[in-house]
Amino acid sequence: MTDPNHSVSPVLEVRGVSKSFGALHASRDISLDLRAGEIHALIGPNGAGKSTLIKQITGELRPDRGSVLLNGEPIDHLSRMARAQRGLGRTFQISALAMDFTVLQNAVLGALVARGGVFRFFSNVMRDRDLVARASEALDRVGLADVAQMRTADISHGQRRQLEVAIALTQRPKLFLMDEPMAGLGAGGSQSMTVFLASLRQEAPILLVEHDMDAVFALADRISVLVYGQIIATGTQEEIRNSVEVQRAYLGEEDAL
């Protein structure tokens, strides 16, 4: 299993996951997988249960039934923190950043945890060449090198989205879970983010939750459609466009398809 492209099991597999909140069935027997080298987009109308599914993959929520596997191994018993350390890199729908930190400090935080040695009390973390190099490289790749020394609270909304991705990069994860990375980016921003994500899939596959259909159709190798907590179709772009169920579910709701 040295080359992930030849591994038998998918990088991430969700098997029959269900979750209810009282009478609301947020996830109904959901199964999907993420294979090496691909971008798998998860789309669906608001309230379809996309965030609930993401949270069950990251470990923020525990499914009522079903299982989540990473490289073929169940990770259901692992905490959110342990899953992150096993290689689950994620970005948030609403930026979750340390706002008083500089951009670079946020990136160093990601690199620090990935490398280990959090419980050190004397060394100066911002003079740790290895960490700063790793963090700077990630910032460079998402195009934030120029604002590395700025306070995170002072950079633009779009730049914060990029920083989210950069932090995930510093962790060198086995896969990326990206929750609406295009949200609020503007036309130019989402175009460059699209180009960047396209290049990223070689490093690690991406499970992409996105509302921006242009981006989804530009990027996704496969698409899954989630409606009322249920996956109604999974397939290539062509298959999804032609799916009767998808058209029925989306009819009158979203004309983009």
Added chain:
Amino acid sequence: MSLILVLEQILNGLQFGVMLFLMAAGLTLVFGVMGLINLAHGALYMVGAFAAAIVASWTGSFVLALAASLMAAATAGALMEILVIRKLYDRDHLDQVLATFALILVFSEGTRWVFGSFPLFLDVPPYLSGPVTLPGGIEYPLYRLAIIAIGLVIALGLFWLISRTRIGVQIRAGEADREMIAALGVDISRLYTLVFALGAALAGLAGALVGAIQSVQVGMGEPVLILAFVVIVIGGIGSIKGALVGALLVGLTDRLGSIFLPQIFALVMEPSSATTAGASVASMLIYILMALILLLRPSGLYGRSA
């Protein structure tokens, strides 16, 4: 140990618990609705007690004294809310702690300045003093029974207020979502002042009722305040029912513990050290209870889990 002694301590525990409920109810409402921690709630307890003691010494009427405690504490509470607390709703908990701690200093030292350090006294009125004989031959002070009754009536009144009235609907809506309540067209700042003054009035009444058993003095509200916090931690933030259950649990645990623990310790120790060790542990018992409940249910018995 006689059964009578145990029953007596149970009644004492109920009386203590009911007092704690009056304190905790206001605090937990203010937490629940406004998301504010108010350390100065104990100062309102003190204001109520002082107002009662003063009016009683002028008029000789205990009923007027209680009315004065309600009025004075509600007024002080409303002023406190309008002048200071209102600025704190959008601040973090640290700012709330500091500002309300500052209010304690102002209230306590101000009261000491005006009334001096000597305690005032508030007498139990003649028609409530003396013991009554309960079924089973227990002699118990009538006044303490009256406190239990008043407390339970107020608890019922609060449940009715929260569940059956327009104000109650607004309070519950405010707990769920601050913006929702604004969308309902409710004047939020008026509602907040009202809730705060209501909590203050209950604290003031508690101060006056207890003031007739103990003495009325500066700082009297602070130990009660901290116990009210313990009650809220046990019962769960924002829950009136939790406050009632928590308050009775704390009251009973404290009173029964102080009786039973020295005797339990005496089974394994020599009597003299059992008394001191038992008293030491008894003084810690409610905090141990709190720790246990924290371990089992970190958001309290009736709290919404995070």
Added chain:
Amino acid sequence: MIRREQMCNAAVILLLLAIPLWAHSADAPFVITLATKVTILALAGVGLNIALGIGGLVSLGHAVFFGIGGYATGILASHAQTYEPLLQAPFVIEGTNQMPIIWLVAVVFSALAALVIGALSLRTSGVYFIMITLAFGQMFYYFAISWSAYGGEDGLSIWVRNEFPGANTLVPLHFFLICFAILCAVLWFAARLARAPFGLALAAARQNQDRVEAVGITPYRLRLVAFVVSGAITGLAGALFADLNRFVSPSMLSWHTSGEIMIFVIIGGVGRLFGPVVGAAIFILLEHFLGGISEYWQIYLGGFLLVIVLYARGGVIGALAGREVAHD
């Protein structure tokens, strides 16, 4: 480039050293005592500031650690005075009047208490955390009051100040210099800690819990370690405070003490390295001068604090050095 905050810091520490040196030559021991008090309270504040300033943990129970440090001094010294061992079975433990041993005991026991209190209270957050630390603080307070073996409500006197090898602790300046050296060492440690990997992660957990969990750190562990370190430093300050006053009483454990430590950390500037030092100095000066004017000086303290909280966030260091927090 030297920042304004660092220049302020240097001025503060030099002033704190210069005043007692001058007072020693001018034979004004009272001034030295005041400066020693500032130094010790500053130390307690530096401890709290690690939990509060970096970690954002609003602990209203730090008096517990201050008091445990104080009682470590009081109890060990009282046994040394009476030559009665603390413990006879299963092995003998004698009292001591040697400061380094007392400090060690104070640090170990306050750290243990912080570990237990922290382990329980850090399971919660927000107002729960504040109330629970306050409640545990009260528990220790009542315990001390009922603990008649060591003075109960009346407290415990230390007849002769404990000893430090190579110094005469009865000379006020000597004792001041001991405290000052400890403060400097702990300030150095706190400065390192703030810039260390641990400090970065702890500060990140304060600002955004989701972020640290998503990169794979458990905030609970960070906070618990910070709470223990914080409690241990405050405990050390308590041990020195008892030696300064030659007296310990339950009032060291009262929640007013917790509140006061927090107040001067805030007055100085929360999260600033020297905030507690400046805050402690202002607090002691207010107490001394306002207390000289009026018995009810805490009214003014309350008013002053209200103004700072409502209108001047960032404290004195914040006002002097600007709002920008220094980072490399």
